Amino acid sequence: MNKIEHIGIAVKDLDVSELIFSKILNCSPYKREEVISEHVITSFFKSGPNKIELLIATDHLSPIHKFLEKRGEGLHHIAFAVDDIVTEMERLQREGFTLLSKEPRRGADNKLVCFVHPKETNGVLIELCQEIKVQE
Numbered sequence: 001m002n003k004i005e006h007i008g009i010a011v012k013d014l015d016v017s018e019l020i021f022s023k024i025l026n027c028s029p030y031k032r033e034e035v036i037s038e039h040v041i042t043s044f045f046k047s048g049p050n051k052i053e054l055l056i057a058t059d060h061l062s063p064i065h066k067f068l069e070k071r072g073e074g075l076h077h078i079a080f081a082v083d084d085i086v087t088e089m090e091r092l093q094r095e096g097f098t099l100l101s102k103e104p105r106r107g108a109d110n111k112l113v114c115f116v117h118p119k120e121t122n123g124v125l126i127e128l129c130q131e132i133k134v135q136e
Contacts, residue, residue, distance in 0.1 A: 001088070005081040005111075005129045006044070006051035010067050010074060014056040018043055021052060029054075033108045040064050042108040053079075053108065077115070079127035085112050088128055092116060104130065 011017040014032075022028055025047040034041045039062030043054040055076060057065035067076055082088040085104045093099060098117040107113030107129065116126040 002081040002083065004050075005079040005127075006053045006109075007075065008053045008055055008077040008079060008125075008127070010064050010071075010076040011054050011056050012068060012073055014041060014043055014054060017054050017056075021045055021054065025052070031109065034058065035106075035108050037105060038062065038064075038107070040108075044109055077125040077127045079113075079129045082128050082130050085114060085128050085130035089114050092128075096120070104128075106132070 009017075018029055022045075025045050027045060027047060029043045029045050031044045032041060033044075039058045040055050041058060045052045045054075055064045057068065059065065064076065089099055089104070097120050100115040100117055104112040104114045107127075110132050111129040112132055113130075114128045116128070118125045
């Protein structure tokens, strides 16, 4: 694990939340992106070396929709940057953690991602993120 890559926050209204975080962070979001496989739209802010990801569900199939119904708006996950997501997934499985997917998936912000089940991490959903290298 290299560093905290971003903190994910589940929201009900992306426009309202972008205004709130624009005021808090004194900057505008740098990207909005739909992740069809996860049924979400994300909005990313960068403040210094830190990133915040706002997430809104696009339909009832979204994990964010389920999260909002159960817990309401708030902290959804902490993402950690890794150099080799497959190696890190294998290491965590050996340590006894349950991964929410067998293979890394394409996520937002040009990343491969995998989540660690929160039942084994004190209730905190952990995301592993590996930058997708662009082929030249």
